[in-house]
Amino acid sequence: MSNAYRPVATFLVLVGLYLAGIAYADFLARGPNDFALFWPAAGVAFAASVRYGLRWVLLIPAAALAGLAIRPSVPLVYQAISTIGDTLATLLGAWIARRDRVPAYPQFRSAFRMLVGAIVTALVGAAIGAVAMLSAGNLGTFSVPEAFLRWSMGNLLGITAIAPAIVLFSYRNTQLSAFDAGEKSARQLEQSLWNIALVLSFLLLGWGASTEGRYPLGMSSLPLSVMVWGALRFEPLRTAVAVALTVLLIGSFAGIGLPGIALPADTFDSAMLLSYLCMVSILPITLALVVNEGRIATRKLLRRATTDPLTGLPNRVAFETTVRRALTDPVAPPLALCYVDLDHIKLVNDTASHAAGDCLIVGVAGILRGSLQPGDALAHLGGDEFALLLHNATPTIARDRTQALVRTIEAYRGQWEGRMLTTTASMGVVPFQAGEAEFASLLSQADAACYTAKEQGGNRVCVAGAMPGDVLDRTVAMRWAVRIREALDKRAFSLYAQTMTPLHAGLDTGRHFEILLRMHDRKTGQHLTPNHFMPAAERFRLGVPIDRMVVDMTLGWLESHPEHAATVTTCAINLSGEAMVDEGFIGYVAERLRRSAFPASRICLEITETSAVRDLGRAQRCIDQLRALGCRFSLDDFGTGFCSFSYLRSLDVDYFKIDGSFVREMQTVPLSAAVVRSITQIAHVLDKKTIAEHTENEGLIRTLTELGVDFGQGYAIDKPQPLDDYFAKPFIAPSFAAPADRLRA
Template structure:
């Protein structure tokens, strides 16, 4: 059994003060007694004694019999026999009550659970004290034996009222602020409301007295007025404030009732005294219980807010907390120039993959501590993502901000984190944007800093990139990021639209049936506008969304053809573009195989188009990719052929069926002999390699005739067919092949 808090040394004046309070409270109570054989109506000294022992430990229990002795010597002389009983009754009661309250682990005083345990301990204390004390009154001849039950009941309730109304105030006032449950001042009512509350409490006392002076049997019901004010305190103020209010109220109400003031008749019959005490105990318990419950709710909310504002791994500010503080700084137009920095660790994925994610987390934690140690004292640091950090650099021009961040990057570069037998190390890239408070928005600044950080990574990492309004690459990066957001939204909302455009034979004897290319459009969810691929595909490929779009286009195409078997029968070749990322995605091969297995559309009618530059980037991987899809029956076309001016030597390694001549050469045929020569050469090489040629962007009848005269096999463009939604495309006749 331990006190609520160990104290190495308690000043003597605390002991003297508590003893003086005990004697004064006892003397106050004895003044309301009608005679030497009467039990007091209210014993606030019980609350003082129990609070002292609970607060400081059992070694303070002797304070109680000393206080009882002082009360009887100064205010209430009694026979020596009863004096011994009285001192023993209060001492044994305090010991029993404190034993119940302090059993087991030291409880947290600012909790409803401790309050209920305190009421239970007070009940045990009061019962023990009443049993011993009233027995002593009978033994000393101060009380007829027949009145013992009523006297014992009144003694018990008088002590219990002292515990419920006085002990919380004494206990909370004696605790240090850290144990009293201090919360931020904003969690409680302001000082002006506290003043209004004081006025309201005083007014409730006056109204209670005025109402009682008018007479009536139910004057005690006016206690509801101060009770309402105490409930107000419980909701809006600290538990200590409420406890003090309860103590003052009970002292005043008991005095009014005990002395018969303001029209309140003192209780005459024993049952009247018991009813009054029971009512006052309820009045004192309810506001205190509500106050502690409100404190626990505020405390839990405060802990949750602290948890939300703190990054669990590093202990730094979280992303949300950082955003709030930066927005507050932006609102201060009188503040000096600032800068926002965005840091991203380089190649942390390698550490996660080779040493484990636990090692990566340990490295992030170490880098966070390093940044915290090296940052400027006025700067604000936060972890905003997995391996990403953000800093608000205060009072610094752009060059100063760049220098500060460069110091941080050098510190990260030199940092080493031990992990088992390994030494982990990393570098970081950073983007910085300088600004004046009041002239920028947080979202825009963060976007610019993130774009600058990405540019630093693209330039090799371990460097700082400053974002400037005239930095075209950063603006392009920001625009691409916005496109990615729109693309993700379109994919989530199934806003992709398929169009088709015919690929028409220019030579007789070629395949019959529909030969077409599937073209992608995106319907803007907000405006309904259909967006062309040239606007969004560069951003999709830059941020590795190409494969996801490829999957969606293939799935939508096969779904439509499966749902329209009659139209699917008319298809000879369906061409679908693939992004460069698809060539390196093993999962895409499995997706195609699974999708074709579930489709009635034969794989032999599918032709995948890959660009020349994507194929030659990794020739071996491209050939392996083509070979695996060919095993499913699929065909291939080399798209935009000639645009890369690559060597023709690799063509023997790529097992494709079609060369699609880049449209820029086809468009310039009329005005550029060189363009015409390139088209002719590509067509001849295709035929030498036993491939078919397709001329893209055939925009005029003259170009069509020229291509046919050269021997080009197919043409695609507005001169032959215009793209149309897939349903409209199949609803119209397809262009007739050349005869």
Template structure:
């Protein structure tokens, strides 16, 4: 982008004025017209301008140098060399520094020492040659003049050019300034310390002139402090002021400083001042690079590369800051999940899905204000924190986000992609809920919106009573996942299955699952946690835990296990559909010393009917090992009697709801009777669940039910205790 002509003219005039002022400052310190200036800061201005705006700017150097001669006229024979020395040197230095294209200001500053050395050597060669031709310096002093000229130019470059380059960059790109970690109060203290170091240096030089250079350690310490804590521009400016002050005092012979009389003295002084100027600058640029690298790593860690939005970590960090702000008022959290993105990924490739996500991010950006916070939470999920938003306004804005997604279209190849979204919305007060709680409720609300068909907003939090269950299920899911990793969180209890007619050999019992609360140690029954396990696909993992624990317990009590006729273990519908679980179950039964005939796996009729062919295969495979099967909750399905011949089970478990209602409901009594008759026709046995009274037991026996289970006979107790009692009873009987 080209700068306006007026701006270029103003910039050129300002640059010439700075050069002339720097040149006049230097030539005023020259004792004799034929002497070489001790310190030439104008060379730093010349090189900085050429590096920043291109080598063509060196054409201004002869004009500026001509104006400098008004303060110190030179012989006519030397004038062309005086005009060209800085110009040629700046051109060569800038050409070398920019040989790899126009670098950043950081790279320009790091290249200054080499570019300055090239400029100084060239300028000194041209200038001293001109002085020799103009008879300003004899041949035997030519080397001395060259050394003074070269080191004077080099000091001018390393002390002035960094400040000029950084100042020009800050003028054009204020947002690029790195202020450093120092506070405003620390900056004020630093300003006072720098001025104090100058005053102490001047006073000390007057009182002890022999050790005058040692006093420069005072401003050096202040400059190093700046390099560590403040911007590189502040450090470069302090270097310019410090070197300029010392150069002025030495050149003019003020405050105890005296001009160097011999060339060696001048070279030592100039080399020392060059190092004094270089060290803080190098440290400042290194600290700036380190902070830039840290910011880059932080951005990479907290920014999603696909959308440019804060990722999960970045969003939560910024949201925590907003929530902690005392000025924050009513807020609302929007949890947005794109509908059917998996279908787009599968049919149009993941690249198409990524393109659509990027377009959706752009659409969402157009719907948020400066006070809001938008993030890409991962995959197809976005999250928005609406700040200072009432409940009514939050609903309207959530609907606007929904419409923005619906109207968003992405061109990918010859395809036009679009999608809809499901939104969970949770209005809240910052001081009443933590971010984790709000996120959990918003996620649950979003899940509900998706289950209801998608492309809608579901309200969560205290205003959505129905969603409390969903949030509770998510909490149960976390508990279940923790319990699966522990050894003793899931507990197995046993309840007897008692024969109602003739006595049978061996013990029959069903295993019942309990979940121990990690906080209070209370035991939770399956009705509290199994719905969450089913919803979030954890049932098969729980079944695996139950089977392994049950067989391990039986294997640990071989004497009691030998007296077991039936150990009934429930299997979920997810377990039946999980090929890896069935493979595990078969292998676990095969390698167990417990006889497979003692194991009876219970499956519900609803899970069996869902995939009859698979259920038949699983039942057949395990029955081939010798295991038995029972059909649990029988009678509650819609087509119970249509598949009994196809599904080869050993027992029907009559649902407890019919058993409890037999006394008051003729229909329940008839259902129990019918199930028992059908079972006997098919040569199956029956078990009545939830038998709790003697009247129920007698009625079941009268109907021909084979077995019963319930509180009338015993209450569930830990499996290990149950087996220990069985072993003790067997021992007593044998005795």
């Protein structure tokens, strides 16, 4: 039906219900001067005015005009006054019920206001109605107080029995429900049993009313019990309809004149019966609303706990529940788990704002939501990451769908304060069958595949299994990262030292050594060298935490052993590439050195050539800040970078540490010897010292000495030893005799 005609149709339906209520009340009355047991029409008018607005009270005069044809025996004066009275009473009562904001769904508080409004409607309508009957001479044997009492009680029962069902029926399609579709489906059997129980209670009530037993009205407790069951288990509409049917049924039995439930003979009996029926109509619906309000509050909390506030999508908790349910489905079709990570979203956050980044994330969420097919699931895992569960997705279908999504996201243009926002996405896909995997494993594989796609440049899809080597490397690195974090938490690292010995006279002859790191392997008991764990540490940004720990452990050891620290001339500590651009790390080192008793001038920080070349400006700022405290610097792996000599003047370092690949090949590759000679000569021109790594034999020591290299470091001189063992040996200063003699010493 068109929305333009819906209010008209609703109005006509309500007018029809109002007239039906009048006809039903006339059926219950025993004559023109008698009172109906209750007035259902009052409930229709009150419900319409409360639900749709005060102007809907006009259905009362509209129905009264239509009712002139079906009630010709009723005096016009009486009809006019009673219609005016009902209209004014309903208007006042509905205004009271609507005085505060009308809730999105009836609640206990709004129901209480409706009850107050119903009482006011009943009292005002009864007062005007009694006056109308007195004016028309229709009081008969009743006094004005009796007429007022019967009228008010009849109106109140009509409102409490009929109005809730009409109001709740109008909310039947509301989005705010205490049950989702799955719960409603699961309750179908219980609902069917409830329907059967309600019908049986009506049949038993009818049987009791047809007998001349002493307490047939007590059998109304049967439908009351069923209504309480419904109030506790189902939505309030079901209880409200049961209430209306129960009251109408009891009224009908009384109107028919069944011996068990006869119409009351006097005003007192009427008051008792109407009071009982009001209780029957009020209590179940009140209970239903209270219970339903609790359900809705619980569901809101659950949705809040399982919904991402930014995108409105399910969060990781809800997604995990969905995937686990799919994993246990024995008839599930081929499935695929997709991990989505937006590329360069940090660039948007930094250049536009975090609000702009959020806007872009919401836009991408809309794209992903629009791509869903029946059975699919989507979640926002947080930040710029999403997850998709694809149904009926073979590996080929999963790849095609995700590649189409990558293209769609690339083409997306978001608007933010006049600026165009764009992004791309990296996706990792894991095809699987139900029962063949666990959620944690699937998500880990999808994450690894996604990271592989990102490392390959982003804006692409990586299907786990199609590129097993890359994904396996990523998975292994992730496991190493976990082990490294655990080792950092427990400080499961040891410090080793290796000597850097002077090769010429005139150089400082104190202890020159480099700090080397080892990680404890709990399973094997081994001490792992950095080549095992540092690639993963740098890949997952754990280099700076490791550097912090090494600096602290080194200074802590030297501070606690001042007798050994006094023999140290140079203590070299390696820094990762991340540390050079991390302001927090530089500040930490500066603060740690300021409160250390060990002189900063004896600390030499080693930075790799490649990390320095990556950002010369930031590298030099780092050097300047720490050199101001007295630290020295060494350029590690020198000679491996592109056009190394071109930036030597830009980096204020003290040592060039010649890359070991050149040193090892000096005796067999003339070019390597020439490179070592050139580096040494340029270093001396710049007033810097050189250190040769991987000095593995006596011949290399002799050659390095002849070339003028200042320091040698390698197994031919000294092997790495635990720091305690290294200092436990007495220090012997180099004699600068023949190389063989120096080694024997």
